Amino acid sequence: MLGNKKVNLELVNHFFSAKNKVYFVQIEVTLVEELVAYVKNLKEEVKRYYDGDDRLQHEVDEFVSGIQRMLGSIKSYSDYLEEIDSLLIKFFTYTMHPTYKNLQELYVKPIINNLKELRNQNYNGYKLKIEELCKEFNFLEETFVITRGRSEEELLIISEDNIRVYRDKDFVKLGITAKRLFFIGTPSFFDKKFSEMFFADETFFIGYSCFENSIKPTYSFANLISNKLLINTVYKNVDLASGHRGINYYTVIKQPLEQYDEEKILKRMEEGQGKQKGNIQARIVYISNNNFTFLPVDQSVTIIEKENFKIQQTTLKNLNIGDLLLFRTNSGSTLIREVADEILGHQASELRSQQEKWKKRLRSSIKKQGIDTVVRVLQHNYKISYVNAMNLSYWISPFCIKPDALEKMLEALKFEEEEKKEILAATGKIFAAHIKAGHKISKSLINEINGNMEEAIGEKGYYKFESKIFEGASFNIEEIKAISKQNIMVSENDILKVFKK
Incomplete structure (x- = not known):
């Protein structure tokens, strides 16, 4: 299926030609919706009155990322909150500083009280709603649950029967046909493709009632002709049920508070280099944990494809927010040269x-x-x-x-x-050896990447590991948060190193 080298054309044709019905289902869990409201107010307060406090913004973003994962989890609220206990303690400890007294009283303490109550709730709203739907309409055959992240629970027990749980990208790779899919979250919680291609006869997006839960078809050439003239055929044979209005998931939960001050970074780098002039054209790329790196404009960098974990080379102009960078920790491209020299003998x-x-x-x-x-x-x-x-x-x-x-x-x-x-002749041989070295490194490293990499990136925004094949080499996998628009000149020694903002 999608992402695989061999494509099942019959299956693809089925998905695009079969009739589909898409439903938008609300669940109401008062404590969760109160928590979302508190988080929304907290972020607005920090953005309005603490815009210069980078550390506070970072701490709030980390805390909200934990809440974000809960909003897409089918674990009981008590079990999930117990798992992220250290993250919660870290946030509450930091915000209890006297500097944030006003923030504590109005926003932090209400969140603490809310989470204390949620810690006692040994159920999950998604599970209850799916069980209700299955019993009401006798849904069991060829029915699956789809989650945004990897779930530890592979089966949902409904009465005495089981429903298989798949992570979204795993389900796509397997190319399974289904009568019914229950998505844990609203359309905006998932990749855009799940709002344009439907993998079952009936698709249910289940979301907390505070969030907007709908799909709005896009119209091609809308700025040239009337919107009534539908040219986009993505939704042909798709019956979209009426959606539900609500707050925007991205702006309220997902969009980070942290801002990127490029002038401050450039000034700091200039001071650190002293009189030394930069001689590599690069851009600032912002990564997780308040860090950044410099990527060369004219040189290929290594990325990992999210869909199939394939390692490949690409240029800076082809990078996007959310892409995964792979590079040797604070050593630039020296590993490729080392392996190339081995090839050259x-x-x-x-x-x-x-x-x-x-x-x-x-x-x-x-x-x-x-x-x-x-x-x-x-x-x-x-x-x-x-x-x-x-x-x-x-x-x-x-x-x-x-x-x-x-x-x-x-x-x-x-x-x-x-x-x-x-x-x-010499440069031709060196160039060929570097290409071979890149392939060799990629092939070796893909076998070393731990299966928990995606969960670590989802939680921390990065993944670090030491290579057993390339002795003494350690690697970072970093998710791109933002890319500067301005080309700058920096020292070649600063390329592909991780810096604290």
Whole structure:
């Protein structure tokens, strides 16, 4: 099915051609809805009056992430809250500081009292509603429960029968046909595809009544023609029941309070570098736990696909919020070079020496003539139209192996014909070895990633592990929270390192 290399076309055709009915079901759990209201008011207060308090915003975001997971869990409220006890204590301990006295009285203490009551509730609203629906309409055959995160409970017991529980992405991978699906949460709680493609004859989105629970069909070319003329055929053969109005799940719960002050980060980095000038074009990428890293604009980075955990290379322009970055902890790309040198064997030193010849001569030219003059000469005399100061800075860095303009560069740098051939041959071999090294590392690491990685990322926003195959190497898997729009120049030593904001 989706995400797999082999696609069951018959199944795909079935999903798009079969008639589907989509229902939106409300559950009312007073204590949970009171908690959501308290969280909403807390976030609004912190945003309004504590916008400069980065630490408080971070603590609130961590606390809310725990509540967010409860809103998509089928565990009893008492069991779930017991599991996140340390997170709750951490938040309440921090906010009990005298600095936040007003916050305590109006918002924190009501939340504490609410959670104390919820800790005594040995049931779950989703379970009760599913049991009610199954009994009323005799739903059991080919019926499944779909959750946003991985559930420890693989079966829901309804009377004496069982209903299988699947995580959303696992269900899609398995390509199962179903008569009925119960989604634990509203459409906005799940990936957009579940609001556009329906995997059962009947789909039920079950959500707390405080949240908006509906699907609003989008209309193609709505800005050009009347909305009455439906061009988008996604909802053909789909009967959408009337939804329910409510508060927006994303803005109230999911959207973080933490803001990103790029000017402050850049000033700090400049002070730390002193007089040293940056020579890598990069962007700031914000990750979890108040951290950030720098990703090079012109160099590929390693990511993990969320759908199938496949490791692959991509460029910065193709990254999105929520993507998972994989990189060696505070060591940039050195592992790829190490493995590439193993592939090159005894030739590695000589080949790298050949490659360094043109970089050394280019650095010397820049130092003597100035970078602007070198750019002008390369543009006008050697027709390298796209060259600029940032390109040159990247080309002389250790990250660059074989720029597209290398042959013309060698001509501009006055290398003899025989030397040019040797340098081009050497860089070609190094480039090929780096590609092989990337594949080798990816293939090895995918077998080392722990099965609990996704849960750790969902809870902490990152996952860290030490490699057994590449001795002494440890790796970070970080979820992208935001990406700066501005290209900046930073030291090559700061690329792919994790910094505290």
